[in-house]
Amino acid sequence: MDKIRRNERMSVMMKMLSGAPNRIFTLNSFCELFGSAKSTMSEDVDLLRVVCESFDLGRVETVTGAAGGVRYCPAVSRKKARETIRGLCDRLSGTERVLPGGFLYYSDILSTPDIVNRMGEIIASEYAECAPDFVLTMETKGIPVAFATANALGIPLVIARHSSKVYEGSAVNINYVSGSGSIETMSLSRRAVKENQRALIVDDFLKGGGTAKGMVELMREFNVTVAGMAFVMATVTPEKKRISGEKSLMTLSVTEGEPAEAIVRPADWLMSDLQNRG
Amino acid sequence: MDKIRRNERMSVMMKMLSGAPNRIFTLNSFCELFGSAKSTMSEDVDLLRVVCESFDLGRVETVTGAAGGVRYCPAVSRKKARETIRGLCDRLSGTERVLPGGFLYYSDILSTPDIVNRMGEIIASEYAECAPDFVLTMETKGIPVAFATANALGIPLVIARHSSKVYEGSAVNINYVSGSGSIETMSLSRRAVKENQRALIVDDFLKGGGTAKGMVELMREFNVTVAGMAFVMATVTPEKKRISGEKSLMTLSVTEGEPAEAIVRPADWLMSDLQNRG
Numbered sequence: 001m002d003k004i005r006r007n008e009r010m011s012v013m014m015k016m017l018s019g020a021p022n023r024i025f026t027l028n029s030f031c032e033l034f035g036s037a038k039s040t041m042s043e044d045v046d047l048l049r050v051v052c053e054s055f056d057l058g059r060v061e062t063v064t065g066a067a068g069g070v071r072y073c074p075a076v077s078r079k080k081a082r083e084t085i086r087g088l089c090d091r092l093s094g095t096e097r098v099l100p101g102g103f104l105y106y107s108d109i110l111s112t113p114d115i116v117n118r119m120g121e122i123i124a125s126e127y128a129e130c131a132p133d134f135v136l137t138m139e140t141k142g143i144p145v146a147f148a149t150a151n152a153l154g155i156p157l158v159i160a161r162h163s164s165k166v167y168e169g170s171a172v173n174i175n176y177v178s179g180s181g182s183i184e185t186m187s188l189s190r191r192a193v194k195e196n197q198r199a200l201i202v203d204d205f206l207k208g209g210g211t212a213k214g215m216v217e218l219m220r221e222f223n224v225t226v227a228g229m230a231f232v233m234a235t236v237t238p239e240k241k242r243i244s245g246e247k248s249l250m251t252l253s254v255t256e257g258e259p260a261e262a263i264v265r266p267a268d269w270l271m272s273d274l275q276n277r278g
Numbered sequence: 279m280d281k282i283r284r285n286e287r288m289s290v291m292m293k294m295l296s297g298a299p300n301r302i303f304t305l306n307s308f309c310e311l312f313g314s315a316k317s318t319m320s321e322d323v324d325l326l327r328v329v330c331e332s333f334d335l336g337r338v339e340t341v342t343g344a345a346g347g348v349r350y351c352p353a354v355s356r357k358k359a360r361e362t363i364r365g366l367c368d369r370l371s372g373t374e375r376v377l378p379g380g381f382l383y384y385s386d387i388l389s390t391p392d393i394v395n396r397m398g399e400i401i402a403s404e405y406a407e408c409a410p411d412f413v414l415t416m417e418t419k420g421i422p423v424a425f426a427t428a429n430a431l432g433i434p435l436v437i438a439r440h441s442s443k444v445y446e447g448s449a450v451n452i453n454y455v456s457g458s459g460s461i462e463t464m465s466l467s468r469r470a471v472k473e474n475q476r477a478l479i480v481d482d483f484l485k486g487g488g489t490a491k492g493m494v495e496l497m498r499e500f501n502v503t504v505a506g507m508a509f510v511m512a513t514v515t516p517e518k519k520r521i522s523g524e525k526s527l528m529t530l531s532v533t534e535g536e537p538a539e540a541i542v543r544p545a546d547w548l549m550s551d552l553q554n555r556g
Contacts, residue, residue, distance in 0.1 A: 007285035008329045011292040015335055018293045020392060033333075051286045055311075057293055103445040105469060111437060113429035114298060139418040144435060147422045151391035159389060159418060167381040167483075191383060205445075 004034045009044050010051075017048075017060065017072035021124075022154030026069040045070050056080060058121075074152045076118075076125040078273050084118050085249050085266040092250070092264040102254040104262050110204055110232065111144050119249060120148025123202060123230040126247060127153070130227040132200035134158050134193060136219065138186065138211055142204035145232055149202050158199075160188045160218060168192075172221050176214030179207045186214045188222070198227040201246075206231040209242035216243060234267070282312045287322050288329075295326075295338065295350035300406075300432030304347040323348050334358060352430045354396075354403040356551050362396050363527050363544040370528070370542040380532040382540050388482055388510065389422050397527060398426025401480060401508040404525060405431070408505040410478035412436050412471060414497065416464065416489055420482035423510055427480050436477075438496060439465045446470075450499050454492030457485050464492045466500070476505040479524075484509040487520035494521060512545070 013030060027041050034041075049060040058074040076084075088109065097105045109115055123145075132153065137146035138160045150157040164171035168189040178184045193199070201215050212229060219226050234241075234248035248267045255261045291308060305319050312319070327338040336352040354362075366387065375383045387393055401423070410431065415424035416438045428435040442449035446467040456462045471477070479493050490507060497504050512519075512526035526545045533539045 007288045007325065008332075010285045011288045011326060011329050012333050012335065014289040014292045015296045015330075019296060019395075023392070047285065048289060051289050052293075054286075055290050057290065099445065099447045101444055105445065105447050105467075107437070107446055107467060107470065108434065111425065111428070111435040113425065113432070113435070114301070116425070117297075117429065140421070140437060140439065143418070143421040144425045147389065147391065147394070147425055150389070151395065154391070156386065157389040157391070157422060159385070161418065166379055167377065167383065168385055169377045169383050189383075189385060192385065 004036070006044060006047075009034050009036065009041075010048055013044060013070075014048060014051075017070060018058070018074075020154070021058075021072050021074050021152050022128075024063055024067065024069040024071045029069075071154075073128060074121040074124060075128070076122050078270065081122045081125070082266060082270050084122065085270055088115065089250055089264040089266055092252075093262055095259040095261050098254055098260045098262050102260060104233075104252060104254065104264075106233070107141060110141050113144075116144045116148045117152075119145050119232060120150075121152045122249065123149045123200075123247075124152030127200050127228045127230065130200065131198060132227045133197040134199060136160065136193075136199045136201050136215055137203050138215060142202060142232070145204060146202040149200070149230070153200070158188070158192045160186050160215060163187055164189075172218065174214060174218050174221060176210060176217065178210045184211075184214070186211075186218055188218055193222050193224055195223040196225075197222075198225045200227050201229040202231075204232045206234040206241060206246065206248055208238055212246070213242040233264075282314070284322060284325075287312050287314065287319075288326055291322060291348075292326060292329075295348060296336070296352070298432070299336075299350050299352050299402075299430050302341055302345065302347040302349045307347075349432075351406060352399040352402060353406070354400050356548065359400045359403070360544060360548050362400065363548055366393065367528055367542040367544055370530075371540055373537040373539050376532055376538045376540050380538060382511075382530060382532065382542075384511070385419060388419055391422075394422045394426045395430075397423050397510060398428075399430045400527065401427045401478075401525075402430030405478050405506045405508065408478065409476060410505040411475040412477060414438065414471075414477045414479050414493055415481050416493060420480060420510070423482060424480040427478070427508070431478070436466070436470045438493060441465055442467075450496065452492060452496050452499060454488060454495065456488045462489075462492070464489075464496055466496055471500050471502055473501040474503075475500075476503045478505050479507040480509075482510045484512040484519060484521075484524065484526055486516055490524070491520040511542075 030041050052060050134156045135146050135150040136158045147157050164187040170190050171187045173187045175183050199219050229246035231248040233250050233252050236253040251265050253263045308319050330338050412434045413424050413428040414436045425435050442465040448468050449465045451465045453461050477497050507524035509526040511528050511530050514531040529543050531541045
């Protein structure tokens with residue numbers, strides 16, 4: 001191969017770094033890939049850092065120490081997060097998506113990659129400083145967003161199930177009171193998490209908080225700390241949830257009347273420009 | 279902002295293009311972003327194309343016509359796919375992951391973002407030419423891989439459920455015979471897909487093919503064509519599945535004996551260098 005130019009090196013590094021957020025790449029691995037000196041690579045990384053800043057594309061960080069190197073963090077600014085969520089609220093508000101019983105149809109939104117990735121990056125930006133070891137969700141609808149969050153944080157996703165499965169091995173089961181007041185089971189494979197880890201709970205929907213509280217209790221069984229809780233959508237009522245300290249991206253209320261109308265708004269915390277830094 | 283240099287423009291474009299695979303960006307949008315002439319942007323794109331080729335990082339393509347522009351396709355070469363899958367097979371083979379009943383524990387693999395994204399890109403590379411409109415999976419374990427495939431193809435993910443839910447609206451339910459011989463239900467919201475679309479079925483596990491056949495029948499109810507079927511893992515026995523034409527990434531057999539051992543191998547089609555081009 002001919003000598004590799006700076007624009008080529010930087011493009012390749014940007015692809016590799018941003019394609020694997022929060023994973024550390026050693027400078028040496030790039031030196032070997034390009035046949036370049038370490039000083040050259042450092043310059044390239046500095047330039048990438050500035051590019052990301054200028055274009056609000058997240059952060060390129062240098063990590064020092066024995067396990068050091070370079071990593072990309074998809075830090076979404078509050079401004080950009082608000083724009084994204086406002087756009088979503090516009091799409092979800094109105095009469096067309098309201099289902100019988102006052103439910104909102106938004107399963108399509110929850111599995112459209114572009115949208116899901118952006119929501120995942122917003123949640124990841126908010127909770128990166130809490131240093132979770134894994135993302136926990138309860139099957140089914142929240143899995144894509146939880147996965148996108150895990151991807152943006154560079155950590156595994158762990159999925160709790162409604163019942164234990166033979167192919168998950170021995171499991172811890174707990175019972176919890178669901179939103180409708182019925183007793184439900186939540187199950188998680190013993191192999192899925194380790195004691196003293198930190199969990200970030202991510203799910204699609206928060207109403208009374210029964211399922212979320214179940215996940216918190218499940219984590220207690222594993223001696224795992226809940227580092228944060230994030231939801232795509234929270235209902236305005238009941239105002240008092242069974243959990244607290246969570247962040248939702250949007251709030252939902254549905255008017256009575258014919259036809260019923262969904263009012264979807266960005267959550268209050270998104271309106272502030274003060275980013276959560278732990 | 280000062281005049282933006284080529285290495286900066288190329289880095290930003292690489293980030294944006296590879297972060298949204300198979301979505302078309304107009305040259306004009308880049309011209310506006312950088313304040314550059316169209317001829318300059320064309321040169322940048324040509325350079326990016328060569329960079330991606332040289333480093334086996336996928337393809338940058340120019341799409342002509344009214345809706346034209348530039349897009350990134352994460353085309354994984356067979357060589358790279360083999361390396362990835364061989365590495366996975368090594369991790370999954372052996373005695374440690376075998377569960378009572380001869381099941382294999384690999385839920386962790388199915389929700390680790392790095393691994394899942396690579397599997398999704400391999401499947402997407404294989405089926406891009408089949409031009410699916412959406413990826414279909416059946417809850418729960420295959421959702422992350424199906425999502426990663428949908429992301430790599432730039433199309434939505436559609437999730438079939440075991441039962442219809444109030445928040446999915448009216449649904450089509452079918453009954454199918456599961457692997458264990460019991461009759462199960464599969465449900466999909468009417469709003470989820472449109473007639474005459476093309477589905478790519480992606481799931482985590484293929485044994486007899488009962489669930490897969492159920493998904494094929496479900497698509498028939500919607501007048502949707504099945505453009506392809508891909509699975510992370512297929513059991514060696516039964517050799518004859520209820521479906522045909524599928525591609526799996528790995529094959530699994532578990533030896534009898536104490537302790538039982540899992541033998542996980544890359545699927546045969548991965549051994550050929552002839553890429554599927556429709």
